[in-house]
Amino acid sequence: MDLKEFEAYRSPMKDFYRDKIVFLTGGTGFLGKLYIEKFIRCGVSEILLLSRAKKGKTPMERLTTILSSEPVFTRYQEDPELYHQKIKIIDGDVSKHQLAISNDDMSYIINSANIFLHAAADVRFDESLKESVETNIRGTSEILKIAEQAKALDVFIYVSTAFSQCNRDCIEETFYPAKFDPYKLIELVENQTDEVSFEVMGKKIIEQWPNTYAFTKSLAEEVVRRYTDKIPVAVIRPSIVTTTNSDPIPGWTDNIYGFNGVVVGAATGTLRIFHINNDYRADIVPADMVINGTLAVAWYAASHRGEDNIVNCTVADHPLTWGMVRDEQLKWQNKIPFLGGLWITTYNTTTNYYISEFLKIFYHIIPAILFDLALRLNSQKPRVLKLYRKVHKFSDVLRFFTNNEWNFRNEKFHKVISHMTEEDRKFFPCEIDKIEWKEFLAQNIMGLRMYIMKEKWDNLEQAKKQYNRRCMAHRVILVIWYFLVAYVVYNLLDVVGLMDVAKGWYAEYRK
Known part of the structure; x- marks a missing residue:
């Protein structure tokens, strides 16, 4: 939707967010950037952005770099002051006690914030249990403690994941009993003296989950559940988040995690064999649908206190399979090839783990050795075999999600949408069942070519000739x-x- 058109109309959801003060975590991440842009367009009074110094840059320097370099901030080039006036940096760290926030900032948050949106998380699937607990569980607990003290709180919303309960076949929109007490696990982390022994014990603790991320997100939900009788809370569980559908621009992303990594790997001719069941549902969801769904659920929860306001933001209503995704991508990858590709797209799949491991030798390892040999002969540093080690590590992480299928219920999400006016459904599109998937998958390829590979459209003919x-x-x-x-x-x-x-x-x- 055009920005001027968005600002010209009023609606119940826009009125709810107008002039509010939002405390936001995870604002420098992929979804966080989209949350910031949406809040700016909604006319919030202020965004209190929790951020820490990183790689030698202060939080303010990081923010300025992000705002000036990312195309999703649609008005920054013409009106940078709008963003800097609306965003107040809160220097802190979600993995630390009390978020490592100063007393003055803490007082300001408690006295001013109306909406708490907790989107920060350690999303690395191979992260140690200790660090995942500190960020995903203890961090959530620390933010809820602050929200409970907030004097003008409207709602606290937590961005979880649809795979937090992936040890179940059918996942309802409800809080499930935790398999482990989150506070006891926090205590174990804080008191452990032998990190190696703790991680060994941790593997036993998380055995029903594929990784520390899904496990700690499930326990973070339990932390949130314990506050449902204290403050208005809501939880949204998105599935595999990918590029934007249309809001504020189509095809945008800033990373190649998850699904995006598979697409880029296949498009560049790097990923040539993948362990996946093509008949299983591809539970991918556009990032802007998650953003708008989050704001819709938060708006609904603020006026429906006492309800179990937890929703699954998934593609449950559409029979989109991995095979359909693969066929559509192959069609478009031949039409809009990547100039920076390693080879042509030859993306093969199998449901058999051992066959996939065997074929990696011929599709990945042997070609990588030959490529590196050619590089050495040209006095260049070999790098392809090293690249494939990363590709295999990445594909091993995804294997669990591409070879299993879940029944995600989403009646509550539909209930939230049913309370939205036609104007709000237009301003905050989150009806996943209305996505034109063929069009979206084409936009996904184009977006990854433009925003990840940094390739302009004036080199398309050159890319086609190279591809041929x-x-x-x-x-x-x-x-x-x-x-x-x-x-x-x-x-x-x-x-x-x-x-x-x-x-x-x-x-x-x-x-």
Whole structure:
């Protein structure tokens, strides 16, 4: 929607957010950037952004870099003061006690904040249990303690994940009993003296979950549940978040985590074999649907206190499968190839783990060795084999989610949407069942080409010519490869005498 059109109309949800003060965590992350832009357009009075120094940059320097470099901040170039006036940096760290916030900032938050949106999380699936607990569980607890003291609180909303309960086949929109007391786990982390032994014990604790991220998010939900009788709370559980659908711009992302990584890997000819069940539902959801869904649920929860305001933001209403996604992507990747690709798109899939591991040798390892050999011969540093180590680590993490299927219920999410006016459904689009998936998947490819690969559209013809040359080279290599395999097989059979037997059978057949 056009920005001027958005600002010209009033609606119940826009009126709810207008002039509010929002305390936001995770604002420098992918979803956080979209939350900031949406809040600015909603006319909030102020965003209290929790941020810490990182890589030698102060929180303010990080914010300025983000605002000036990301295209989702649609008005920054023409009106940077609007953003700087609306955003107040709260120097702190979600993994620390009391978020490491100063007394003055803490007092300001408690006296001023109306909405607490907790979107910060340690999303690294291979993170240690200790660090995941400190960020995802203890951090959530610390923020809730502050929200409970807030004098003008309207709502606290927590951004969880649909896979927090992935140890279940059917996931309802409700709080589930925790398998472990989150506060006891926090205590264990704070009192442990042997981190190695703790991590060994941790593997036993999380055995029903695929990684520390999903496990700690499930316990963070339990922390939130314990505050439901104290303050108005809401939880949104998005599934696999990918590029934006349309709001504020189509196809935008700033990372190649999860689904985006698979698309880029396939499009660049890097990922050529993947362990996935093409018949299973592809539970991907556009990032802007998550943003608008979050704001809708928070708005609803503020006026429906006492209800179990927890929703699944998933694609449950549409039979989108991984096979459908693969076919659509292959179609578009041939039309809009990446100039920076390693090779042509030859994306193969299998449901068998052992077959996928075996084929990696031929599709990934051997080509990587040959590429690195060519680089060495040209006096360049070998890098392709190292790249594939990262690709394999990444694909191993995703394997659990692409070879399992869940029944996500979303009746409550539909209930929230049913309370929205037509204007709000237009201003805050979050009806996932209305997505045109073929169009979205095309935008996804285009967005990744533009925002991740940093490729402009004026080099598309050059990319197509390069892609066609590589297609020809690929066919020649295949012919040579199959000839060599046939030659080796023939000689092996000849050595063991089977060729003489075959010739005898053939002679008898001819008679």
